[in-house]
Amino acid sequence: MNFFDRLHDRIRTVDSVVSIGLDPDLDRIPDHLHEYDLPRWAFNRRIIDATHEHAAVFKPNAAFYEDPDGWAALEETVAYAHGKGVPVLLDAKRADIGNTTRQYARILETVDAITVNPYMGRDSLQPFLADEEAGVFVLCRTSNPGGEDLQDLELETGEPVYERVAALADLWNENDNVGLVVGATKPEELEDLREQVPDLPFLVPGIGAQGGDAEAAVEYGLADGVGLVNSSRGIIFAGEDRGEEFAKASERAAKRLKKRLNRYR
Numbered sequence: 001m002n003f004f005d006r007l008h009d010r011i012r013t014v015d016s017v018v019s020i021g022l023d024p025d026l027d028r029i030p031d032h033l034h035e036y037d038l039p040r041w042a043f044n045r046r047i048i049d050a051t052h053e054h055a056a057v058f059k060p061n062a063a064f065y066e067d068p069d070g071w072a073a074l075e076e077t078v079a080y081a082h083g084k085g086v087p088v089l090l091d092a093k094r095a096d097i098g099n100t101t102r103q104y105a106r107i108l109e110t111v112d113a114i115t116v117n118p119y120m121g122r123d124s125l126q127p128f129l130a131d132e133e134a135g136v137f138v139l140c141r142t143s144n145p146g147g148e149d150l151q152d153l154e155l156e157t158g159e160p161v162y163e164r165v166a167a168l169a170d171l172w173n174e175n176d177n178v179g180l181v182v183g184a185t186k187p188e189e190l191e192d193l194r195e196q197v198p199d200l201p202f203l204v205p206g207i208g209a210q211g212g213d214a215e216a217a218v219e220y221g222l223a224d225g226v227g228l229v230n231s232s233r234g235i236i237f238a239g240e241d242r243g244e245e246f247a248k249a250s251e252r253a254a255k256r257l258k259k260r261l262n263r264y265r
């Protein structure tokens with residue numbers, strides 16, 4: 001079944017478009033979890049238990065797992081999220097030349113969706129795009145300040161680079177499996193892009209810790225009700241100062257964000 005159809009069902013089931021980012025910074029997870037073999041997995045398990053009823057997806061960012069224990073923690077995390085019925089979107093921002101990107105795409109046997117980087121062009125994304133079951137979110141207008149360095153550059157046609165990326169992503173969407181990543185810190189670009197590509201669901205990061213616009217994220221992020229608004233640190237570290245009770249604060253933060261976003265749906 002197509003990822004966006006599954007996401008549509010999941011959003012309906014939990015009445016939520018919240019993507020919960022599982023970015024378990026080892027310097028920030030509670031002290032008592034460091035005695036476990038895999039502290040990141042111990043942390044994620046508690047976060048998943050506490051928040052899964054509010055999660056449209058879980059979005060682990062690969063950067064937090066790129067070492068042997070990290071990969072083990074990620075594997076456990078993905079299986080556990082799936083056991084709770086929650087799709088997993090791996091934020092890996094992948095792409096490379098053909099034979100390399102084919103190896104990257106093998107991760108789609110494990111996760112449901114992925115973020116990819118359009119900089120190397122269509123062939124660098126082909127194995128992802130060819131997977132009819134997977135969701136492929138193309139970085140378009142990112143939330144960070146330096147996003148403007150390249151993404152806002154004007155082409156000879158007068159359009160900015162990020163709009164060209166959106167147009168290309170729309171062309172690449174032959175299997176109805178492509179979405180865009182557009183930061184909540186860019187509400188005007190969100191609005192323009194929604195008009196330009198009305199059918200592409202967006203993953204909108206940048207609310208919470210980065211201070212983005214939650215209302216614009218929902219208003220323009222969804223295509224026919226399908227799309228994702230992500231918060232990572234704002235949810236998983238909501239209970240940073242609560243010791244063993246940390247996950248309860250995450251549950252409250254996830255529920256609060258769900259309710260807040262639902263006001264705009």
Ligand SMILES: O=C(O)c1cc(=O)[nH]c(=O)n1[C@@H]1O[C@H](COP(=O)(O)O)[C@@H](O)[C@H]1O
Nearest residue numbers: 061091115142143183205209210231232233
């Ligand atoms: O691809 C992403 O998810 C992403 C794109 C972007 O433009 N900005 C952005 O913050 N992200 C990711 O979204 C998450 C945001 O985390 P918080 O700022 O803690 O909510 C991180 O995992 C980022 O890597």
